[in-house]
Amino acid sequence: xxxxxxxxxxxxxxxxxxxxxxxxxxVEAGRKIYAAQCAACHxxxxxxxxxxxxxxxxxxxxxxPHDASGHTWKHSDAMLYRIVAQGWRDPFNKxxxxxxxxxxxxxxxxxxxxxxxxxxxxxxxxxxAFQREESRGAPYPSDPERTPR
Ligand code: HEC
Numbered sequence: 001x002x003x004x005x006x007x008x009x010x011x012x013x014x015x016x017x018x019x020x021x022x023x024x025x026x027v028e029a030g031r032k033i034y035a036a037q038c039a040a041c042h043x044x045x046x047x048x049x050x051x052x053x054x055x056x057x058x059x060x061x062x063x064x065p066h067d068a069s070g071h072t073w074k075h076s077d078a079m080l081y082r083i084v085a086q087g088w089r090d091p092f093n094k095x096x097x098x099x100x101x102x103x104x105x106x107x108x109x110x111x112x113x114x115x116x117x118x119x120x121x122x123x124x125x126x127x128x129a130f131q132r133e134e135s136r137g138a139p140y141p142s143d144p145e146r147t148p149r
Contacts, residue, residue, distance in 0.1 A: 026110075037107070047065050048062070076134040
């Protein structure tokens with residue numbers, strides 16, 4: 001009986017360690033994708049472009065920060081996924097093009113989830129908690145790692 005308890009405890013520990021590794025690997029993958037695909041516009045540290053809150057000379061809103069000074073953290077997982085996959089433009093822009101390019105062709109679903117999970121590491125604990133709450137009813141579309149068991 002005692003042995004069985006030990007084995008169970010060991011299994012639970014191994015499972016937890018595995019889950020933590022998976023989370024870290026995903027964020028690490030996201031960090032690389034961010035550096036290669038997003039940093040040119042959103043800044044190496046997610047600081048955004050200067051004067052991102054106003055229209056530029058072309059009549060377009062520049063790339064906003066993804067760190068704690070921006071508002072990326074106010075969007076649910078579902079919304080962030082949609083923005084990255086399908087692109088986005090500010091409705092007040094004077095041009096019609098998607099200033100935030102669509103990455104749905106270039107990135108796999110798991111890569112889009114990974115890069116968004118990386119962005120979460122740039123937020124404060126309170127911002128993360130807010131965003132987690134926002135995502136409760138609006139999760140990533142089709143996330144095998146988060147489907148309820
Ligand atoms: C060519 C420049 C460019 C690249 C590359 C780019 N973005 Fe953007 N992104 C923008 C611009 C500009 C906006 C603002 C659109 C608007 O609201 O007018 C934006 C907006 C966003 C938003 C919405 C932020 C908010 O607070 O509403 C997210 C999320 C985002 N980008 C994520 C990414 C990710 C992830 C990548 C890399 C996979 C990426 N972007 C690559 C230009 C870019």
